[in-house]
Amino acid sequence: MKYALISDIHANLPALEAVLEHLGAQPDVAATYHLGDLVGYAPWPNETVALIRGAKIAGVAGNYDSTVGSGYKHCGCRYEDARQEELSHLSYSWTRERVSPETRAYLAGLPFRIDLSPGGGHISGPRVILVHGTPTLNTLYWTEDRSDEFALKMAGLAGAKPGDVIAFGHTHLPWHREVGGIHFVNTGSVGRPKDGDWRAGYVLLDAGSGPVQVKNVRVEYDVDRAMRGIRDSELPDDFAAYLRSGGQAAVSGTSAR
Ligand SMILES: [Fe+2]
Numbered sequence: 001m002k003y004a005l006i007s008d009i010h011a012n013l014p015a016l017e018a019v020l021e022h023l024g025a026q027p028d029v030a031a032t033y034h035l036g037d038l039v040g041y042a043p044w045p046n047e048t049v050a051l052i053r054g055a056k057i058a059g060v061a062g063n064y065d066s067t068v069g070s071g072y073k074h075c076g077c078r079y080e081d082a083r084q085e086e087l088s089h090l091s092y093s094w095t096r097e098r099v100s101p102e103t104r105a106y107l108a109g110l111p112f113r114i115d116l117s118p119g120g121g122h123i124s125g126p127r128v129i130l131v132h133g134t135p136t137l138n139t140l141y142w143t144e145d146r147s148d149e150f151a152l153k154m155a156g157l158a159g160a161k162p163g164d165v166i167a168f169g170h171t172h173l174p175w176h177r178e179v180g181g182i183h184f185v186n187t188g189s190v191g192r193p194k195d196g197d198w199r200a201g202y203v204l205l206d207a208g209s210g211p212v213q214v215k216n217v218r219v220e221y222d223v224d225r226a227m228r229g230i231r232d233s234e235l236p237d238d239f240a241a242y243l244r245s246g247g248q249a250a251v252s253g254t255s256a257r
Pocket of ligand 1: 008037062170171172
């Protein structure tokens with residue numbers, strides 16, 4: 001069973017449109033799921049949510065989704081200096097002020113986790129567990145350098161067994177590791193990659209029969225349109241340079257996610 005996993009779109013409508021067009025040309029993809037963070041940092045939160053809903057793409061709540069949805073005091077994002085903190089708050093307040101009641105209700109209603117049974121739930125077989133950050137919190141960053149012990153602890157808390165897959169996003173950096181027979185897949189980011197490659201990123205996951213296969217896909221999109229949209233809005237222009245550089249711009253070193 002082949003799944004497409006798209007995460008951290010962050011209101012980047014041009015990037016999402018390009019990814020969905022790319023997926024439309026792949027008939028062997030059985031289903032597409034989003035792993036959260038639909039909004040924040042770019043000027044199309046309502047349009048992004050409308051497109052996801054219109055395409056009937058189910059998914060889980062990212063930290064941005066659950067904090068905007070619940071009206072929390074901040075987005076649960078990490079920042080490393082005062083400028084990053086300022087940018088983070090600007091993005092969050094801009095987004096909170098502009099999401100429609102309908103968008104907010106949708107974000108608030110997203111589940112924390114989705115479990116898939118590629119072989120069907122009528123037989124025991126591998127599970128694919130979808131979350132945003134970790135199985136415990138959507139704000140916790142699961143970077144590739146975390147220990148095997150951390151991975152196995154999370155797998156235990158999630159109830160994962162050898163052969164299962166736990167997929168997540170949140171760090172905007174794609175990676176795949178296997179620990180104790182369990183696959184850990186970070187899908188990277190559609191709308192705000194941070195690995196130096198500006199192109200939209202997503203994952204094709206083959207699971208259920210045979211070995212688990214993970215393919216990182218990158219898609220070119222109209223990044224100039226996304227940058228114009230940011231600059232024409234009241235969002236900080238820093239976010240436009242950030243997109244173009246794939247998260248490497250010296251935009252006050254922002255790494256807010
Ligand atoms: Fe994110």
